[in-house]
Amino acid sequence: MYDVYAVREDFPVLKEVVYLDSTATTQTPVPAVEAMVEYFYKYAGNHGRGAHRLAREATNRYEDARETVASFLDAEPSKTVFTKNTTEGINLIANSYPWEAGDHIITTLLEHHSNLLPWLRLQKKGVKVTIISPDSEGKIDISSIEEAFTEKTRLVAITQVSNVFGSIQDVKNITRLAHRNGIRTLIDGAQSAGHMPVSLKDLDCDFFATAGHKGLLGPQGTGVLYIKEPDILDSASVGGGTVSDIEGCNYVLEPSPACFEAGTPNIPGVIALGKAVEYVKKIGVSEIESHEIKLATETAKRLSELEHVEVYGPDDRAGIVPFNVKGLHAHDVALILDQTRKICVRSGHHCAIPIVRFLKVDSTVRASFALYNTEEEVDILVDAVADLKALVS
Ligand SMILES: Cc1ncc(COP(=O)(O)O)c(C=O)c1O
Missing domain, CATH: 3.90.1150.10 (Aspartate Aminotransferase, domain 1)
Known part of the structure; x- marks a missing residue:
């Protein structure tokens, strides 16, 4: 077991308060904060947009962070997208999946609004939503999910750990069951990544959204989204960084992850997230x-x-x-x-x-x-x- 008192030295604010709100957001360790400061003082430049040394250094460090985070979650870097938080990741899926009227989504009453509202809003496009209730301790019975399957069910969207109960859902078996029925799963990992071992290869889910600023100890304004089959999605947001060619009215999008990261990303935040994940991994x-x-x-x-x-x-x-x-x-x-x-x-x-x-x-x-x-x-x-x-x- 690690020395918690030594760890606390890396979180100076803990000398001032009793911080028991890490489900909302965690504190960020000194090495990650220093990585952010180093970016601003030594190599602030844009990502993927320049041949000069600062742009190259910023790009390399940003992509190193992607390798670190992807390896930590046991995922491929090309399928690991940086977002600004969990919410943005889930909305990206809701807004870029090719829904058709009559499609059906199953979610649960346990969900944070971030994993509920994006699905409820799709009702305007004719998508049907079923909300499964948990038991009194906040656990979802897998059979109640199975009973809700229809021929039109496309997605089960469920949290791995409830932020209200602290209950843990069996998302691996839920994913297996869904896949046996040709249904994809989206796992809200906001309260699991960094708090418990998560192997996306092992979970085998189709989408996994989490925060950088919770169990991964990164700064606020960072998040991670895993997309198993990027080609099934249309980019929810396009612009700088997402396109490899434009001719007249036609354009060719970059492959994943670039096509999902439109505009200048949170470069210092992502670099710090990489350092924070190294910190978690070391402990x-x-x-x-x-x-x-x-x-x-x-x-x-x-x-x-x-x-x-x-x-x-x-x-x-x-x-x-x-x-x-x-x-x-x-x-x-x-x-x-x-x-x-x-x-x-x-x-x-x-x-x-x-x-x-x-x-x-x-x-x-x-x-x-x-x-x-x-x-x-x-x-x-x-x-x-x-x-x-x-x-x-
Ligand atoms: C289970 C769960 N999902 C989603 C979110 C939203 O996370 P974010 O603030 O990173 O968008 C939270 C935040 O507390 C959460 O606990």
Whole structure:
């Protein structure tokens, strides 16, 4: 197991706060931030657009980052597209797949709005959407997906880890089942990549969208989209960098990934993401996974022993612990935790209104863990929540 205290030295802000909001976005380690600074000071230039030394250096480092990220996810670099976040990746698929009226998409009530709204919007084009409900712990029964298959089903779009429950879905078997029926799958990996081993070869999904700024520890404004068969898509956005020739009214698009990355990309962000992924890889994603699960399981257990607290989600959770303090609004709890102990947790509907409603509440508090959190921080959170009893009794 790695030395969490040594790791914390690479995240200076952790000396100031108890950061338990890594599901929203993680902190970025010093080597990744330094890589960004180095870009600005030493070789800021555009990507793929120049023969001069700065443009060449920027292009090479950007493409090195693609190799690093693709290898980390066990994917081919040519099928690994940089985006600005998970949401953009999912929208890219929704907007570039050749839908026909009557096509059918299956998704779930668990989804973040990012993996729900792009599909719901397609209803305007005559695409039908079925939303599968999970059980009370946030798990989707594979058979309920199978029961929803029709001859017209083209896609199952599902999250690997719920950002509201922390529940983990069996996306590998869901993909197998879908493929047996000629249906593609899109996996929302926003809460899985960097938090648990992910091999896209092994998962065999058709699309995988994730963030650079969550488990991969990259800066905000970075994301990754894997596309198994780029040729089935039309580019959702075209312009500079996407085209190899134009003659009159005809044009020839570049092959993937260039045809999906229109315009100047987030070059410093992607280069920093590459460094951040190297950092995750060095520590070991399985070790990170065990560490986060241990802290989250301990937190859930101790919080559920408090009479005034309700904890949601399954026992076999990822590093996410949603809860409410009876008689207090989630936003008030979050504000008090911040004001009294500098604890940063998320509160609200977590951009997943349908599934929070399913819990028959309008919001929850969410403590979430990353590689840099400690047992002491669990103690601080549990003690602070225990103290809230005075306000509710
Ligand atoms: C499961 C899930 N999907 C999608 C998103 C959206 O991610 P992004 O902010 O990178 O677009 C999030 C963000 O929290 C998430 O948790």
